[in-house]
Amino acid sequence: MRATQLFGNTLRSAPEGELESHRLLLRAGYLQQLAAGIFSLLPLGTRSMEKIRRILREEMDGIGGQEISMPVVHPGELWQRSGRWQKVDQTLVRFQDRRGRDMALAMTHEEVVADLTATQVSSYRDLPRIVYQIQTKFRDEPRSRGGLVRTREFVMKDSYSLDRDPAGLQHAYREHFKAYFRIAARAGIPVAAVLSDVGMMGGGMAHEFMYLTEVGEDTVLFCSNCGYAANQEVAEARRPDPETGEVLPLQEVATPGSATVAEVAALLGVDPSRIAKTVAYWAERSRGGPGELVLALVPGDSEVNLAKLRAATGAVELRAATPEEITAGGGAPGYMSPVGLRGATVVADPVLGGRRNLVAGANREGWHLRNFNLDRDAPGATLAPLTSVQAGEPCPSCGHPLDLRRGIEFGNIFQLGTDYSQAMGATYTDEAGREQLVVMGSYGIGLGRMLACAAEEHHDQRGLTLPISIAPYAVALISVGTDPRVVRLADEIYAALTALGVEVLYDDRELSPGVKFADSDLRGMPLRVTVSPRSLEAGGVELKRRQGTAFVVSTDDAIAATRRELTLLEEELERWMRERTAAVDELAAATLGGRS
RNA sequence: CGGGGCGUGGUGCAGGGGUAGCACGCCACUUUUGGGAAGUGGAGGUCGCAGGUUCGAAUCCUGCCGCCCCGACCA
Numbered sequence: 001m002r003a004t005q006l007f008g009n010t011l012r013s014a015p016e017g018e019l020e021s022h023r024l025l026l027r028a029g030y031l032q033q034l035a036a037g038i039f040s041l042l043p044l045g046t047r048s049m050e051k052i053r054r055i056l057r058e059e060m061d062g063i064g065g066q067e068i069s070m071p072v073v074h075p076g077e078l079w080q081r082s083g084r085w086q087k088v089d090q091t092l093v094r095f096q097d098r099r100g101r102d103m104a105l106a107m108t109h110e111e112v113v114a115d116l117t118a119t120q121v122s123s124y125r126d127l128p129r130i131v132y133q134i135q136t137k138f139r140d141e142p143r144s145r146g147g148l149v150r151t152r153e154f155v156m157k158d159s160y161s162l163d164r165d166p167a168g169l170q171h172a173y174r175e176h177f178k179a180y181f182r183i184a185a186r187a188g189i190p191v192a193a194v195l196s197d198v199g200m201m202g203g204g205m206a207h208e209f210m211y212l213t214e215v216g217e218d219t220v221l222f223c224s225n226c227g228y229a230a231n232q233e234v235a236e237a238r239r240p241d242p243e244t245g246e247v248l249p250l251q252e253v254a255t256p257g258s259a260t261v262a263e264v265a266a267l268l269g270v271d272p273s274r275i276a277k278t279v280a281y282w283a284e285r286s287r288g289g290p291g292e293l294v295l296a297l298v299p300g301d302s303e304v305n306l307a308k309l310r311a312a313t314g315a316v317e318l319r320a321a322t323p324e325e326i327t328a329g330g331g332a333p334g335y336m337s338p339v340g341l342r343g344a345t346v347v348a349d350p351v352l353g354g355r356r357n358l359v360a361g362a363n364r365e366g367w368h369l370r371n372f373n374l375d376r377d378a379p380g381a382t383l384a385p386l387t388s389v390q391a392g393e394p395c396p397s398c399g400h401p402l403d404l405r406r407g408i409e410f411g412n413i414f415q416l417g418t419d420y421s422q423a424m425g426a427t428y429t430d431e432a433g434r435e436q437l438v439v440m441g442s443y444g445i446g447l448g449r450m451l452a453c454a455a456e457e458h459h460d461q462r463g464l465t466l467p468i469s470i471a472p473y474a475v476a477l478i479s480v481g482t483d484p485r486v487v488r489l490a491d492e493i494y495a496a497l498t499a500l501g502v503e504v505l506y507d508d509r510e511l512s513p514g515v516k517f518a519d520s521d522l523r524g525m526p527l528r529v530t531v532s533p534r535s536l537e538a539g540g541v542e543l544k545r546r547q548g549t550a551f552v553v554s555t556d557d558a559i560a561a562t563r564r565e566l567t568l569l570e571e572e573l574e575r576w577m578r579e580r581t582a583a584v585d586e587l588a589a590a591t592l593g594g595r596s
Numbered sequence: 597c598g599g600g601g602c603g604u605g606g607u608g609c610a611g612g613g614g615u616a617g618c619a620c621g622c623c624a625c626u627u628u629u630g631g632g633a634a635g636u637g638g639a640g641g642u643c644g645c646a647g648g649u650u651c652g653a654a655u656c657c658u659g660c661c662g663c664c665c666c667g668a669c670c671a
Binding site for chain 2: 009010011012013014015016017018027033035036089091107108137139141142143145149150151154155156157158199208217218306307310318319408409410411412444445446447448449450462478480481482483510511512513514515516517518519521522530532533534535542
């Protein structure tokens with residue numbers, strides 16, 4: 001491509017406040033924003049995305065995936081059958097067609113896959129299968145963020161495994177686990193697999209593949225000793241041994257004007273950790289359904305993690321209860337506890353279950369209780385981890401202090417099980433002639449987010465430094481000045497490289513060299529080839545890696561030297577990728593259990 | 597949805613009751629050509645939208661819309 005023909009230009013400036021890597025993508029002319037969380041891709045961005053697509057196809061095909069294409073608009077009826085029409089909040093965009101039928105914009109495709117499976121799969125001979133697509137999703141996120149990191153419309157590689165039994169699912173899950181490391185590594189993105197919340201997907205085990213970066217929106221806990229890794233949404237710390245002291249009788253104590261943990265602790269002379277803090281929430285189990293009061297009990301020195309509470313209650317909508325709702329349930333704001341309250345769902349952090357004789361609210365303004373014991377005083381309570389794990393807390397599996405890091409979720413894998421098969425009637429007949437449910441798994445990678453992670457990992461002051469595997473062009477060819485000898489040679493090199501299938505962005509504009517160099521650095525092509533009076537003087541053309549030093553090769557050798565450099569770049573990336581994925585079998589075995 | 601910020605030529609920004617500005621970019625010509633060149637001339641703006649106050653509103657008031665950032669959600 002000649003720069004004089006290219007659609008879209010580089011920009012000198014980009015808005016303040018945006019993520020640095022995203023500003024570079026904007027300035028380099030990869031994309032343009034249309035609305036909040038909605039982007040157009042320009043030629044450069046499209047080319048990078050196409051390379052990402054190719055990597056995804058190769059790796060998915062490599063584990064036996066078959067590419068399909070499913071619709072972006074779904075009948076609402078499908079989502080009603082799976083129950084997600086009710087379970088998912090406004091993130092699912094609903095509308096009606098001209099006949100008044102409910103429709104939805106695809107935010108994911110489990111329903112459609114299960115529906116396809118119901119008709120396409122009927123025998124155990126039709127299993128196992130892996131299908132995938134690379135296709136647009138729309139999720140009306142409450143807030144888009146960080147450029148391509150979190151958008152409302154995005155392209156996702158989503159694959160689905162169909163198996164006879166849980167063992168088959170384990171295998172497909174493991175294959176994806178390993179493929180995801182290869183995919184990330186081929187795009188130059190280091191990732192870590194962490195345990196994650198199943199969220200709206202339902203089902204069993206789930207992992208997220210995190211690109212660790214300070215600008216990430218997720219919090220991840222790692223154990224440097226045993227390798228435990230989990231998203232904060234599901235992370236747990238090792239619990240202290242249960243206390244063994246005598247269980248004392250409940251005793252009311254006046255605490256006038258002391259509604260906060262700090263005030264009560266000071267007044268009664270106890271440590272905040274000795275207070276069973278009760279936080280009231282209002283939960284809806286289905287969209288628009290009836291609400292109910294949920295009491296979350298955590299140690300007084302901890303905060304409730306909403307994702308964990310959501311997982312524990314299965315709530316769709318979850319928010320802090322209003323004082324009116326608390327009072328209506330028989331509670332007193334600031335003096336809450338489950339003692340004597342009926343009708344409210346009570347969830348308690350397991351740490352409290354091991355503690356004796358705590359302080360809790362008395363459900364009377366100005367009064368608390370001493371000697372609160374969870375098993376005696378809130379016998380109906382569900383035990384589930386509810387608090388955010390802090391850095392330094394002991395690892396649940398080995399006790400070593402945990403590290404806390406930030407990350408961007410590059411992809412995820414879910415073991416769905418048979419929920420969707422059941423809803424859509426996706427069954428097969430086994431050897432014995434019995435009808436069985438197809439066991440499903442679901443696996444996603446966001447392509448735009450992948451580009452965002454790559455840009456975040458690979459940039460410097462001057463611009464993008466993308467790996468050769470996903471850079472829009474392999475070579476930035478630059479001609480300096482208008483000397484006919486220069487122009488002729490540059491034209492020849494462009495024609496020759498193009499004829500050889502090398503992807504070249506030829507900056508043939510009549511601009512000062514500084515502008516051309518700056519643009520090529522900004523756009524991030526891995527290799528620069530410069531033809532100039534100076535290079536001719538020095539014997540030929542100049543080659544320079546995006547982050548390397550320049551050297552001159554003879555005119556006769558220019559084409560061969562360029563290809564050599566590109567091969568070297570590819571080999572270096574390949575080597576890095578092998579290092580990153582060398583231990584992936586062992587990691588899969590350690591993380592998922594069993595052998596690989 | 598809560599909190600904060602911002603909407604002014606293509607891009608990034610200043611201005612803040614009385615003539616709409618700067619830099620970059622763009623067009624033409626001339627001189628330039630190894631790290632975002634110089635000169636001369638030029639084009640380009642309903643100041644987010646709608647009401648209101650005022651002799652007069654980009655500027656003040658009200659409402660709405662949009663965008664960004666921090667939280668609650670996810671690839």
